[in-house]
Amino acid sequence: MILSVLAIVISYLLGSISFSVLIAKGIKGIDIRDHGSGNAGATNTLRVLGKGPAICVLLLDALKGVAAVWIGVALNASPEYWVPALCGLAAILGHNWPIYFNFRGGKGIATTIGVLATLCIVPALLAGVFAILSIVFTRYVSLGSLIFVTLTPIVLLIMGYTTPIVVVSIVIWALGVWRHRTNIGRIMNGTESKLGSKGSKGGTGVV
Numbered sequence: 001m002i003l004s005v006l007a008i009v010i011s012y013l014l015g016s017i018s019f020s021v022l023i024a025k026g027i028k029g030i031d032i033r034d035h036g037s038g039n040a041g042a043t044n045t046l047r048v049l050g051k052g053p054a055i056c057v058l059l060l061d062a063l064k065g066v067a068a069v070w071i072g073v074a075l076n077a078s079p080e081y082w083v084p085a086l087c088g089l090a091a092i093l094g095h096n097w098p099i100y101f102n103f104r105g106g107k108g109i110a111t112t113i114g115v116l117a118t119l120c121i122v123p124a125l126l127a128g129v130f131a132i133l134s135i136v137f138t139r140y141v142s143l144g145s146l147i148f149v150t151l152t153p154i155v156l157l158i159m160g161y162t163t164p165i166v167v168v169s170i171v172i173w174a175l176g177v178w179r180h181r182t183n184i185g186r187i188m189n190g191t192e193s194k195l196g197s198k199g200s201k202g203g204t205g206v207v
Contacts, residue, residue, distance in 0.1 A: 015094025065114025
């Protein structure tokens with residue numbers, strides 16, 4: 001029990017490392033949250049700093065999710081998969097509300113990708129294909145993110161995955177929808193920023 005709680009706490013602290021904030025501070029001496037969409041994620045990093053830093057942020061944020069799940073695996077004393085799944089969720093929560101950065105983080109999609117790809121690679125890949133196609137055709141990164149978190153638990157249920165992974169994936173879906181609630185409104189009224197455009201404060205910044 002103690003090791004399980006420790007694993008979840010470590011995963012939250014790991015998720016709280018905001019690479020977009022650190023990289024923006026290191027490259028330009030700025031707080032990424034004061035520029036572009038105001039979001040601490042890869043999409044806003046792309047707008048403010050360019051492709052190279054954005055790719056680094058995307059990969060590093062995803063790796064947080066991968067590492068968190070494996071921390072859960074290493075410290076899991078139960079045959080159930082609750083601890084790795086909860087560790088992944090903790091990393092996403094850390095990314096969204098980082099303790100090191102006044103609880104102002106991103107929207108957790110890159111970290112979610114890392115978590116779900118580690119917990120359930122096939123469902124995540126299937127959902128990812130549709131998400132990428134959506135981004136290609138609409139250039140709405142937020143829509144692709146929402147499609148990814150929505151389709152993954154559906155595929156998990158169809159494929160009969162274990163309860164811990166299904167439950168946590170549904171929680172991740174709810175969290176993703178909540179974090180993208182303003183994006184959903186802008187998509188519906190046609191004012192959402194598209195990939196490649198310059199976002200304003202509060203605009204598309206999904207990861």
